[in-house]
Amino acid sequence: MSVDKLPKPTRIALIGSGTIGLSFAALHLTQSTDVEVTIYDTRPDLKEYIEQMLPGYLTTLSPTHTLSSLLQSNRLAISPSLPTAVSTADIIQEQGPESPTFKQSLWPQVETHCPPHALFWSSTSGIPASTQSIHMHDKSRLMVVHPYNPPHIMPLLELVPSPDTPDELVQRTLAYWKSLRRAPVLLKKETTGFVANRLAYALLREAVHLVQEGVVGVEELDAIVENSMGPRWTVAGPFKSYHMGGGQRGLRAFFEKIGGTVQDCWKDQGEVNVGEGWEERVFGETEEAYGPAAGLSVRERDERTKAVLEARGEGIVPRKTE
Amino acid sequence: MSVDKLPKPTRIALIGSGTIGLSFAALHLTQSTDVEVTIYDTRPDLKEYIEQMLPGYLTTLSPTHTLSSLLQSNRLAISPSLPTAVSTADIIQEQGPESPTFKQSLWPQVETHCPPHALFWSSTSGIPASTQSIHMHDKSRLMVVHPYNPPHIMPLLELVPSPDTPDELVQRTLAYWKSLRRAPVLLKKETTGFVANRLAYALLREAVHLVQEGVVGVEELDAIVENSMGPRWTVAGPFKSYHMGGGQRGLRAFFEKIGGTVQDCWKDQGEVNVGEGWEERVFGETEEAYGPAAGLSVRERDERTKAVLEARGEGIVPRKTE
Structure with missing residues (x-):
């Protein structure tokens, strides 16, 4: 599938309905009219929970996108079944628990039930694609798409391919996020913490050092940066x-x-x-x-x-x- | 002189007419109606230079403050004589060459010619007040007021007293900048590079490291931070x-x-x-x-x-x- 042939509509299955999952759902649904979203999670109250929480994210971005209109037009679906959620997906975007074991066991299940052309994106803030993919049949399909939270507000997405990721997949991923007017940035290789957090933590380290040495107070340091x-x-x-x-x-x-x-x-x-x-x-x-x-x-x-x-x-x- | 008795008008002598001096002149003159500014420098074309350069800074902040109106109303003066420039000043603000020798020889001259109540502020980005003041009669009058360039745009001013600076001087300095709706922040002690630049350089160091290691390109790293x-x-x-x-x-x-x-x-x-x-x-x-x-x-x-x-x-x- 070439870059200019992102399927219309693009079907995205979100795995995990925490704040990042809901934030991404709102972003996908409000920033493009050609995206359909299915949210999958294992929590027993999934439907009630989404009905309660998602509208807050939607209204921040768009006054016209209501939960009921999205459900009625089938642009949004909620599914407690992983095989169902991914069965027709073009993109599977994961924001589950930050555990290598969880992610390593998830992807082969996804692989079994999703279409052969589907892309796999992980929102992990620290587990590289090459670690997550070890039990996959085709390791090349997975890359990290790391948001700066919350993604419905912050434009940055760090794209971190594994050494197995082909350029075509990277280009399709870049094209999708550019079409949503976000700021996807491609890293050249995997590194602990990726780039945004490494930079922020380097400044935080010096900030801690200066507070610890009695040079400046916490509130004053924040005011300096702001x-x-x-x-x-x-x-x-x-x-x-x-x-x-x-x-x-x-x-x-x-x-x-x-x-x-x-x-x-x-x-x-x-x-x-x-x-x-x-x-x-x-x-x-x-x-x-x-x-x-x-x-x-x-x-x-x-x-x-x-x-x-x-x-x-x-x-x-x-x-x-x- | 108590905090609530900043003189009206407050007379400020600026020593040095580079980009920081002109930026401060525009800030003082446009953000308060109760400030008069004298710009001192040794350059032979001082008047022509200021007539050419200052209007650009003024118009960024205020369409109503023209150079000619400021000169005619005596809110702005230009002086090639240090004794004249500081003779009636309430505040002497220095942005001369970043050389300890220059600053150490400047302050005793200022001290000789200025009123006894005048405050001394240095815009230095790295030479602590306690180093600058060694030849002064009264070392307590001097503190660092370090801008983040250019100060007519960036709100931050790092206030760095020396161990000799009394709280009353610090409070008067804080009060002045708050009256201009800027963001003065008090540091507790002198340290190399003060706080803002130390924090920025800590992030820059990690940025250089990540580019050097081939993790990310320069332009991509900037896009990440932005x-x-x-x-x-x-x-x-x-x-x-x-x-x-x-x-x-x-x-x-x-x-x-x-x-x-x-x-x-x-x-x-x-x-x-x-x-x-x-x-x-x-x-x-x-x-x-x-x-x-x-x-x-x-x-x-x-x-x-x-x-x-x-x-x-x-x-x-x-x-x-x-």
């Missing part, structure tokens, strides 16, 4: 930001100017050091991706940042509790 | 976010559940390890700052995040170059 990197990185990621912050010569000039300070801040962390040969690769890739720094508009960055700051409002204030 | 942590941290900083992501028991439950994965991601970085005793301090401070996780509205977080994502638009596209 009023600096948060809005900046919403508009331009770290490499692009420092490329724009380095003047005419971009990232290269940024490191020439403040590489010493960066190194001083890194010095207790080991492993990556300025001057160990990564610079040419990172500078080169940045220049290839964005061209010369002078071609990126600082005025546009600032106007977008202003708009972001105005849109976020005052921040989340704790509710008074009795 | 579509996940960027918007999330614009709305709620890392501790608040993970507190909200941990369910009813907040940050504590977050670490119980995924502390193992966090540790696996941290394991090549040393120094901070889960289980080394920092947890109670960080969990306790988080609960004290925000109360129980159940008191923070996930729906509000999601609605603010949606608004932020809609406001940022499509992202900065490189201009075509010939």
Whole structure:
């Protein structure tokens, strides 16, 4: 099946009806008119539970998509049977328990009952496709599609193929998410925690260190991030930001100017050091991706940042509790 | 002088007219009607340069503040003489060269010519007040007020007192920036790189590591941050976010559940390890700052995040170059 021939309608079977499953259900159903969703779970009150919980996700995205209209038009089905749920699916998307054993035993069952062309996506935040697929007949069908929670709000999807995944499957997966106007990003290889969480945890580690050392309080640290990197990185990621912050010569000039300070801040962390040969690769890739720094508009960055700051409002204030 | 008696008008002398100086000038002049600014620099074309450059900063913030109206009403002055520029100043804000020698020789000159009540602020990104002040008569007057560039757009100001800085000076500085509706954040002690850049560099270090290892490309890594942590941290900083992501028991439950994965991601970085005793301090401070996780509205977080994502638009596209 070629990339431009995603079946219409695309039938998606969701395995697992927790917050991620419901969030994905709402996203699929509201962002495309050509998607049908079946939700499978083993909980005995599945229908009542979905009737209670799913409308909250739907209304966040669309005032016109009601649970009853989706059920009546057969765009949404609820199934307590795995074989039934996957029997006509084009895509099977799993967000079950984060256990290798669970996932390793799930996929061969899915494989037995689903159509031969179906794609398998796992929402796991940490178990690579190559670990999940060990008991599968055809290991090439499975890849990780890791959301940043909750996926009906956050645009990112990290696509992590296993070494067995063919490019055609990757391209079909990218095409699907682009058609929903999300931000699918392809990783080149499997790594512990994938990329988004690794980056976030690296900052969290330094945050813990600075609180522990008595440099800054928890609330103050959060305020710092909310009023600096948060809005900046919403508009331009770290490499692009420092490329724009380095003047005419971009990232290269940024490191020439403040590489010493960066190194001083890194010095207790080991492993990556300025001057160990990564610079040419990172500078080169940045220049290839964005061209010369002078071609990126600082005025546009600032106007977008202003708009972001105005849109976020005052921040989340704790509710008074009795 | 007490906190509620910031002089009206407040007279600010800016030392240094680079991009940070001009950005601060525009901020002071447009965000309060009670501020007068004098810009001092040694460049021979100072007046022509400011006439050419400052209007771009002013129009970003306010259509009604023109250079000529500010000059005519004496709210803005330009001075090539340091003694004249600081002679009636309530606040002297420095953004000169990032050199300890320059700053150490500057402050005693300022001290000689300015009023006795004047506050001294340094915009340095790395030279602590206690290093800058060594030749001063009264070391207690100086503190770091470190912007996140450019300060007319980014709300954050890191306030870093030296061990000599009295609380009254800190409170007057906080009061000034709050009156301009900015986000001043007080650090508890001086540290290399202060907090914002240390956090950003910690993430940058992991970003370089992941590109170097061939896990992800530069452009893909930026797209990941722009579509996940960027918007999330614009709305709620890392501790608040993970507190909200941990369910009813907040940050504590977050670490119980995924502390193992966090540790696996941290394991090549040393120094901070889960289980080394920092947890109670960080969990306790988080609960004290925000109360129980159940008191923070996930729906509000999601609605603010949606608004932020809609406001940022499509992202900065490189201009075509010939």
